[in-house]
Structure formats: C-alpha cells, structure tokens
Amino acid sequence: MxxxxxxxxxxxxxxxxxxxxxxxxxxxxxxxxxxxxxxxxxxxxxxxxxxxxSNFNDEAIKWVNKLFKELEGYWKLLSNSTSHNNLQDNENDWSLEIDLSTWAHGFMCDMIIVLTTGNRFYSMASYYNKISPVNVTHSDALIEDxxxxxxxxxxxxxxxxxxxxxxxxxxxxxxxxxxxxxxxxxxxxxxxxxxxxxxxxxxxxxxxxxxxxxxxxxxxxxxxxxxxxxxxxxxxxxxxxxxxxxxxxxx
Known part of the structure; x- marks a missing residue:
C-alpha cells in the first residue's frame, strides 16, 4: 500500500x-x-x-574535507601512540588497524550534526578518547555527553x-x-x-x-x-x- x-x-x-x-x-x-x-x-x-x-552544498563540501582531515589526524595519532613510528620524521609512512565501521559512523554523525545545526558534535573525538591513552578535548561541543x-x-x-x-x-x-x-x-x-x-x-x-x-x-x-x-x-x-x-x- x-x-x-x-x-x-x-x-x-x-x-x-x-x-x-x-x-x-x-x-x-x-x-x-x-x-x-x-x-x-x-x-x-x-x-x-x-x-x-548552493550555499548548503558548498558548506557540505567544506565539512567533508575538514572532517576527513580531522579523522586522518586521529588515525595518525593512534598510529604514533601504538607503534614506534615517528610521524614527524616520516609523515606519510604509517599504518594502523582500525574498525572502519565505527569510525564511519562517527564521521557521519559529526557530518550530519554540523550540517543540520552548525555546531560540532565530536563523535569521532569521543571514540578516539575511548581507544587512545591520550585524550583530546573540545570546549565548543554542541552536547557535552x-x-x-x-x-x-x-x-x-x-x-x-x-x-x-x-x-x-x-x-x-x-x-x-x-x-x-x-x-x-x-x-x-x-x-x-x-x-x-x-x-x-x-x-x-x-x-x-x-x-x-x-x-x-x-x-x-x-x-x-x-x-x-x-x-x-x-x-x-x-x-x-x-x-x-x-x-x-x-x-
């Protein structure tokens, strides 16, 4: 029906x-x-x-690039903290085993929230803090929890x-x-x-x-x-x- x-x-x-x-x-x-x-x-x-x-579409493109760079940064930090790689000496030579589905879910949550509300959600950062010995903080998060x-x-x-x-x-x-x-x-x-x-x-x-x-x-x-x-x-x-x-x- x-x-x-x-x-x-x-x-x-x-x-x-x-x-x-x-x-x-x-x-x-x-x-x-x-x-x-x-x-x-x-x-x-x-x-x-x-x-x-058109303004919304431009905003979406901007945030896709920005959030992907943020995601890549978390991966590099994790690679550096779980291995003996020195990313400052060899920035493009690093590897990391990840749960891609969880990161993708966090990426989509951050993307949807920032495009709908204009504020950051930091779902990826929250997951990063769960699995990393060194945490990151963001004071401008839309929702604390x-x-x-x-x-x-x-x-x-x-x-x-x-x-x-x-x-x-x-x-x-x-x-x-x-x-x-x-x-x-x-x-x-x-x-x-x-x-x-x-x-x-x-x-x-x-x-x-x-x-x-x-x-x-x-x-x-x-x-x-x-x-x-x-x-x-x-x-x-x-x-x-x-x-x-x-x-x-x-x-």
Missing part, C-alpha cells in the same frame, strides 16, 4: 497513518511519517529549500518498529515488551528535550544578530529564518500557510 501510493512520483514516499506512530509522537510530523498532506507539503518545501541551496545522545538517536530509530508493528495490547501489557516500550518512550522524551533546547538556543542567537548580518549556512538556520525578514531565499510560494515561518515543533 505504501509503495503503490508513490510509485508514479519522484517525491519521497510517506507512511500511512499509524496509531502507534501517533502514540510515539511522529504521526503528522516531518516528512516520511507525515500522513497529513498539507503539513507534509509545508515541511517538504522548507526541507528542500534548505538542502538544495555526545555518546549518550548518539545512543539515544540509535535507540529512537530502532524503537520506531515497536510502535509501527506491535499492537497497543502488546506494547502496554506484554511482559518485557512493555518495559522496553517505556524505555523507548523515555528516550524519546530525552531526545526531544535536547533537540528543542538546541532549536531555542539557535533561534535566540539569530534574534540577537543584527539584521543584514550573514548567517551560517546550515539547515537549522535555514528553517528558522524561512519566511522571515532574514530569509535569503528569493523564491516565494503563494498561499497563506506556506508563507508563514516554521514553529519550533515543526522544525
């Missing part, structure tokens, strides 16, 4: 209404799990506007299946399952609270920035300033609902 609803369109498919997703707080929000056509159209407009801009936040995101994504495929009776009364569902719901509340704090913090920063000052080109800023006097997008869509700014909940 889901596939047949969008097989003849280039738009991203949407899940149909689900009582479980409604209970989980996802129904009617965002894009993928949004069964409300008007809300979906509104959110999709600003999402596309944010990620398809980044490991907990990353684990919370993973739990949230996997937890969606409990609300999509299990009946209300199983979710609320089946032993073991009901405890897991409560844990997933508690994790959801933690994530939403942290994300709401990030949005409000960035909105306040923008409000305190003089109008006309160039803002950083990342998704959160684009969504906050959309349809405001700071909006750098010159293409406007007619329709009263599509011309209003986004609320924190919609973001």
């Amino acid at each position: 889901l596939i047949s609803s969008y097989k003849d369109t280039t738009f991203l498919g949407r899940f149909p209404y689900s009582e479980g997703l409604d209970e989980f707080g996802m129904a009617g929000k965002g894009i993928i799990a949004n069964h409300d056509p008007e809300s979906w159209k509104f959110n999709r407009k600003f999402f596309n506007q944010a990620i398809l801009s 980044s490991e907990k936040f990353i684990e919370g995101i993973n739990t949230h994504v996997l937890g969606v299946t409990y609300f999509m495929f299990l009946s209300p009776f199983l979710r609320h009364h089946m032993p073991f399952i009901k405890d897991r569902v409560k844990s997933i719901a508690k994790n959801r509340d933690y994530l939403f609270e942290r994300i709401d704090t990030i949005i409000k913090k960035r909105r306040k920063e923008i409000e305190e920035t003089p109008v006309g000052t160039e803002l950083r080109h990342h998704m959160l800023t684009s969504l906050i300033i959309a349809n405001t006097e700071r909006d750098v997008n010159n293409v406007k869509t007619f329709g009263d609902d599509l011309l209003r700014p986004m609320t924190d909940a919609e973001i």
Whole structure:
C-alpha cells in the first residue's frame, strides 16, 4: 500500500497513518511519517529549500574535507601512540588497524550534526578518547555527553518498529515488551528535550544578530529564518500557510 501510493512520483514516499506512530509522537510530523498532506507539503518545501541551496552544498563540501582531515589526524595519532613510528620524521609512512565501521559512523554523525545545526558534535573525538591513552578535548561541543545522545538517536530509530508493528495490547501489557516500550518512550522524551533546547538556543542567537548580518549556512538556520525578514531565499510560494515561518515543533 505504501509503495503503490508513490510509485508514479519522484517525491519521497510517506507512511500511512499509524496509531502507534501517533502514540510515539511522529504521526503528522516531518516528512516520511507525515500522513497529513498539507503539513507534509509545508515541511517538504522548507526541507528542500534548505538542502538544495548552493550555499548548503558548498558548506557540505567544506565539512567533508575538514572532517576527513580531522579523522586522518586521529588515525595518525593512534598510529604514533601504538607503534614506534615517528610521524614527524616520516609523515606519510604509517599504518594502523582500525574498525572502519565505527569510525564511519562517527564521521557521519559529526557530518550530519554540523550540517543540520552548525555546531560540532565530536563523535569521532569521543571514540578516539575511548581507544587512545591520550585524550583530546573540545570546549565548543554542541552536547557535552555526545555518546549518550548518539545512543539515544540509535535507540529512537530502532524503537520506531515497536510502535509501527506491535499492537497497543502488546506494547502496554506484554511482559518485557512493555518495559522496553517505556524505555523507548523515555528516550524519546530525552531526545526531544535536547533537540528543542538546541532549536531555542539557535533561534535566540539569530534574534540577537543584527539584521543584514550573514548567517551560517546550515539547515537549522535555514528553517528558522524561512519566511522571515532574514530569509535569503528569493523564491516565494503563494498561499497563506506556506508563507508563514516554521514553529519550533515543526522544525
């Protein structure tokens, strides 16, 4: 049913209404799990506007290069600390056995967070500190306990299946399952609270920035300033609902 609803369109498919997703707080929000056509159209407009801009693409290219250099730096430090290689004497001659999947996961987390919020997350640094005898510190991290936040995101994504495929009776009364569902719901509340704090913090920063000052080109800023006097997008869509700014909940 889901596939047949969008097989003849280039738009991203949407899940149909689900009582479980409604209970989980996802129904009617965002894009993928949004069964409300008007809300979906509104959110999709600003999402596309944010990620398809040339400034956003330039920012993505810049951060890919910057984060890869940071990743390579961690690998070199690990190679130097686990062997007798002197990287200062032979900078290009070093080797290291790594868990590529874990590093790739950290790279993607750092990339996604910096492009969506404009702030650093340091997921790779967190993993480096786990396996290195010498730790690195970063005072400008978006979230202090980044490991907990990353684990919370993973739990949230996997937890969606409990609300999509299990009946209300199983979710609320089946032993073991009901405890897991409560844990997933508690994790959801933690994530939403942290994300709401990030949005409000960035909105306040923008409000305190003089109008006309160039803002950083990342998704959160684009969504906050959309349809405001700071909006750098010159293409406007007619329709009263599509011309209003986004609320924190919609973001």
